[in-house]
Amino acid sequence: MEEKTIVEKLTADFERIFGTEAEGVFFAPGRVNLIGEHTDYNGGHVFPCALTIGTYAAAKKRSDRIIRFASLNIRGGQITEISLDDPTLALDGSDPGPGRGADDWTNYPKGVIWAFAKSGHKIPCGFDILYYGTIPAGSGLSSSASLEVLTGLVLRELFNLDGVRQVDLAINGQKAENVYVGMNCGIMDQFASAMGKAGHAIFLDTNTLEYKYAPLDLKGMKIVITNSCVKHKLVDSGYNTRREECETALDTLKGVVGGLGSLGELTPEKFDGIADVLSETIAKRAKHAVYENARTIDALKALGQDAVEHFGNLMNESHTSLRDDFEVSCPEIDFLVDMAWKIPGVLGSRITGGGFGGCTVSIVKDEAIATFKETLTKAYKEKFSLTPEFYVIDAGEGAHRIC
Ligand code: ADP
Ligand code: MG
Numbered sequence: 001m002e003e004k005t006i007v008e009k010l011t012a013d014f015e016r017i018f019g020t021e022a023e024g025v026f027f028a029p030g031r032v033n034l035i036g037e038h039t040d041y042n043g044g045h046v047f048p049c050a051l052t053i054g055t056y057a058a059a060k061k062r063s064d065r066i067i068r069f070a071s072l073n074i075r076g077g078q079i080t081e082i083s084l085d086d087p088t089l090a091l092d093g094s095d096p097g098p099g100r101g102a103d104d105w106t107n108y109p110k111g112v113i114w115a116f117a118k119s120g121h122k123i124p125c126g127f128d129i130l131y132y133g134t135i136p137a138g139s140g141l142s143s144s145a146s147l148e149v150l151t152g153l154v155l156r157e158l159f160n161l162d163g164v165r166q167v168d169l170a171i172n173g174q175k176a177e178n179v180y181v182g183m184n185c186g187i188m189d190q191f192a193s194a195m196g197k198a199g200h201a202i203f204l205d206t207n208t209l210e211y212k213y214a215p216l217d218l219k220g221m222k223i224v225i226t227n228s229c230v231k232h233k234l235v236d237s238g239y240n241t242r243r244e245e246c247e248t249a250l251d252t253l254k255g256v257v258g259g260l261g262s263l264g265e266l267t268p269e270k271f272d273g274i275a276d277v278l279s280e281t282i283a284k285r286a287k288h289a290v291y292e293n294a295r296t297i298d299a300l301k302a303l304g305q306d307a308v309e310h311f312g313n314l315m316n317e318s319h320t321s322l323r324d325d326f327e328v329s330c331p332e333i334d335f336l337v338d339m340a341w342k343i344p345g346v347l348g349s350r351i352t353g354g355g356f357g358g359c360t361v362s363i364v365k366d367e368a369i370a371t372f373k374e375t376l377t378k379a380y381k382e383k384f385s386l387t388p389e390f391y392v393i394d395a396g397e398g399a400h401r402i403c
Contacts, residue, residue: 040186043262050196099182111180140358312348328355
């Protein structure tokens with residue numbers, strides 16, 4: 001659906017559902033990470049770009065203290081209502097307690113409202129908000145981050161919250177997901193959604209939040225996302241376990257390297273010299289984090305020199321490492337990547353996102369895209385009785401107001 005059509009539908013549905021006209025329409029994109037996976041909570045670098053698919057919202061302030069949430073993606077836009085004074089929102093500065101979980105989708109926007117209040121922004125009255133997302137569910141392209149960043153944008157715009165920078169939308173979004181929802185994600189997804197720039201990837205140092213935009217003009221090639229259409233149970237628990245394993249590695253290595261702040265501070269050479277203090281599994285996890293960070297730094301250079309072939313090789317190495325050392329892949333994804341590697345005109349292919357299903361990202365020459373889609377579709381169907389979905393993507397703009 002074209003953006004114009006989406007905006008028309010969203011505003012019409014807003015009126016139907018809430019019985020009043022929306023005062024603005026907003027958008028925040030999903031993201032794909034080109035390389036630098038599971039490095040964002042290890043103080044390393046990531047290299048994502050924002051997509052042109054994401055989440056839209058129409059919203060309007062109310063004169064009372066009620067917030068009404070609805071999403072066209074959930075139960076036909078059924079309304080969930082909460083008062084700003086509801087203790088579960090914890091807007092009085094009290095501790096919201098342990099995460100409320102991802103099973104109720106309104107915990108994402110509620111978490112953002114909580115995070116804004118926590119950082120000192122007053123929400124003076126309630127509002128009505130209707131969401132509509134165009135990111136395929138379960139694809140791992142970060143619909144949750146786009147929902148959070150978008151909610152922050154809506155708060156800033158509706159209530160003229162001075163001093164809320166674009167990067168604060170990302171920071172508050174992550175805080176909402178970490179504390180309020182209880183998913184211990186890094187900053188990458190929210191950062192890409194808030195800070196994306198059309199035609200560019202973002203090279204981000206997650207330790208300092210320093211970043212650089214890298215032009216993504218792949219001449220004669222495209223970035224193709226392949227959705228495996230599987231999502232394994234481990235997505236959230238596996239993610240949190242990997243995080244803990246990386247923390248264990250860091251704690252142990254601190255005993256060897258004084259003042260070590262994160263795994264991202266280690267070069268592969270330095271790491272290899274001290275890795276034997278770690279148990280086998282923990283060493284594998286830490287090795288991925290350290291080497292992946294080095295690959296990501298290398299990838300920025302490669303892109304700058306138009307060395308896309310080298311960039312592709314780094315993506316392939318990234319996959320091998322995520323499969324064997326970090327162990328966050330799955331048979332379906334490994335199969336799609338293996339197949340892709342065999343197709344002439346594919347420069348690189350790897351799992352992207354949190355893992356245990358979701359999508360692969362590949363760089364494919366224009367003339368090979370049709371073969372790529374046909375070959376993968378046929379082989380994947382035969383092996384897993386599943387049909388993969390393909391998105392040939394453009395790097396899109398970060399969160400913004402549409403009208
Ligand atoms: P992703 O990789 O897409 O971020 P997550 O499991 O982290 O996957 O987040 C998906 C969850 O985010 C959904 O289950 C839902 O609760 C919420 N969500 C995302 N987009 C929407 C939307 N448009 N409307 C309502 N909830 C949404
Ligand atoms: Mg998510």
